[in-house]
Amino acid sequence: MKNMSSPFTLPNGSILKNRIAKSAMSENFGTRNHAPSKGLINAYRVWAKGNPGLLITGNVMVDSRALGEARNVVVEDYKDFDLLKEWARSVDGTGVHIWPQINHPGRQAFAAINRQTVAPSAIPLKMGGISKMFRVPIALTEDAIWDIIKRFGTTARILKEAGFTGCQIHAAHGYLVSQFLSPRSNVRTDQWGGSTANRARFVLEIYREIRRQVGADYPIGIKINSADFQRGGFTEEASMEVIRLLGDEGIDLIEISGGTYEQPAMIKGDRKKSTIAREAYFLDYIKKARKLIKTPLLLTGGFRSVSVMENALEEGHLDVVGLARPFCLYPNLANQIFDGSVEKFEAPVPKIGIKLFDKIGGVELPWYELQIQRIGKGKSPKVELLGILAFIFSLKSLFFKSFRKNR
Ligand SMILES: Cc1cc2nc3c(=O)[nH]c(=O)nc-3n(C[C@H](O)[C@H](O)[C@H](O)COP(=O)(O)O)c2cc1C
Numbered sequence: 001m002k003n004m005s006s007p008f009t010l011p012n013g014s015i016l017k018n019r020i021a022k023s024a025m026s027e028n029f030g031t032r033n034h035a036p037s038k039g040l041i042n043a044y045r046v047w048a049k050g051n052p053g054l055l056i057t058g059n060v061m062v063d064s065r066a067l068g069e070a071r072n073v074v075v076e077d078y079k080d081f082d083l084l085k086e087w088a089r090s091v092d093g094t095g096v097h098i099w100p101q102i103n104h105p106g107r108q109a110f111a112a113i114n115r116q117t118v119a120p121s122a123i124p125l126k127m128g129g130i131s132k133m134f135r136v137p138i139a140l141t142e143d144a145i146w147d148i149i150k151r152f153g154t155t156a157r158i159l160k161e162a163g164f165t166g167c168q169i170h171a172a173h174g175y176l177v178s179q180f181l182s183p184r185s186n187v188r189t190d191q192w193g194g195s196t197a198n199r200a201r202f203v204l205e206i207y208r209e210i211r212r213q214v215g216a217d218y219p220i221g222i223k224i225n226s227a228d229f230q231r232g233g234f235t236e237e238a239s240m241e242v243i244r245l246l247g248d249e250g251i252d253l254i255e256i257s258g259g260t261y262e263q264p265a266m267i268k269g270d271r272k273k274s275t276i277a278r279e280a281y282f283l284d285y286i287k288k289a290r291k292l293i294k295t296p297l298l299l300t301g302g303f304r305s306v307s308v309m310e311n312a313l314e315e316g317h318l319d320v321v322g323l324a325r326p327f328c329l330y331p332n333l334a335n336q337i338f339d340g341s342v343e344k345f346e347a348p349v350p351k352i353g354i355k356l357f358d359k360i361g362g363v364e365l366p367w368y369e370l371q372i373q374r375i376g377k378g379k380s381p382k383v384e385l386l387g388i389l390a391f392i393f394s395l396k397s398l399f400f401k402s403f404r405k406n407r
Contacts, residue, residue: 088163106176166219174260
C-alpha cells in the first residue's frame with residue numbers, strides 16, 4: 001500500500017496524510033433552517049476516524065433562496081457559526097483534512113423547495129416526465145452574477161474562519177457553475193457566454209473572489225466535468241481549456257467527474273463496457289489532463305478495487321483517489337485499505353423498477369443519503385435497505401419543505 005498511504009503535499013504546503021479522499025455527497029441532513037445537524041457532524045466524526053487524507057463535505061449552498069435539496073446546509077452569514085465550528089472540529093486529533101464543497105444549484109433546483117430559479121440563460125432542464133419538477137429559470141443579470149460570485153467568497157471565508165482546512169468549488173454535474181460552462185445551458189451574448197473563455201469567466205471570477213477572501217495559502221480545489229456527455233454540451237476539449245486556465249490561476253487541486261441531472265454520468269460513467277471493466281469512469285481524460293497541467297489531480301467515479309486504485313496512482317495518472325458511494329457502506333474504508341482487510345468495496349445500485357426515476361438516480365442517491373444518516377445516528381450502514389424507502393424519504397423531504405415554503 002505504499003502509494004495509497006503516502007502523504008501528498010499540495011502546492012501551498014498543506015499535507016494530505018494519504019491519497020484517499022471522500023468525494024462530496026449531498027447528505028440532505030442539515031436542520032430545517034439549513035444549519036449542520038448534530039447527526040451530520042457525527043457522520044464526519046465517524047468518517048474522520050476511518051483515516052482518509054481528505055473529507056470533502058456534501059455541497060454547502062451559498063444562497064438560502066437556491067437549494068438543491070430540502071435539507072442542504074447553507075452558509076451566507078454567521079448565524080450558525082458555532083455549529084460550523086463543531087462540524088470543522090469533527091476531524092480533531094485525526095490529521096484528516098475537511099473541506100466544504102461550495103455550490104449554487106442554478107436551474108437544478110426543485111420548484112417545490114425554491115420560490116425562484118436562476119441560471120445563465122432561460123433554458124429549462126429536459127428531463128422527460130419529471131421536467132415539470134423544475135422551473136424555467138430566469139436569466140441572471142450582470143449584478144446578480146456578481147452577487148453570486150461574492151457569495152462563493154463569503155461562504156468560503158466563513159467556513160475557513162470556522163476551522164475548515166480548505167474548500168472546493170462545485171463546478172461539475174450541471175449545477176450553476178457547470179451551467180455557465182456548457183453552451184447547452186449558456187447562450188448568453190455578453191462577456192459570460194459565447195467563447196470557452198467567456199463561459200469560463202464565471203468560474204475564474206469565483207476562484208479569484210474566494211482567493212481574495214481566504215488568502216494566498218489556503219487550499220482551494222474544484223470539481224469539474226471532464227464533459228457533460230450531451231450533444232452541444234461542455235466538451236472534453238473545452239474542459240481541458242478550462243482546467244488549464246484554472247491551473248494558471250494557481251488552483252490547488254482539480255477533481256475530475258462528469259455528467260449532469262439530464263445525463264448522470266457521475267454515477268454511471270459513459271456506460272461503455274470498457275469503462276465499467278476498468279472501474280474508473282474518467283481515466284482516459286485524466287491521463288490527457290496529466291500531460292497538460294502540473295496541478296494536482298483527484299479522480300472520482302467508479303473506483304471499487306484497491307488494486308485498480310493502487311495501479312492508477314502507481315502509473316502516475318493522478319495524485320489522490322476519490323470515492324463516494326463506498327464511503328456510505330464502508331465508513332472505515334481507508335483503514336480497511338491499509339490493513340488489507342477489504343480488496344473490493346461493493347456499492348450496489350438500488351432501484352424501484354420505475355425507469356424514469358431509476359435512470360436518473362432518483363432512488364440511488366436518497367438510498368445513499370439514508371446510509372449517511374444512519375452513520376450520523378450511530379447506526380451501521382444497511383445494505384438490505386429497500387429502495388422504495390429511500391424514494392419515499394426523498395419525496396417526503398421535498399413535500400415538507402414545500403409545505404413550509406408555501407405557508
Ligand atoms: C448520495 C450522493 C450525493 C452526491 N452529492 C454530491 C455532491 O453534493 N457534490 C458532488 O460533487 N458530487 C456528489 N455526488 C457524486 C459523488 O461525489 C461522486 O462523484 C459519484 O458518486 C461517483 O463516485 P463513486 O463511484 O465513488 O460513488 C453524490 C453522490 C451520491 C451517491
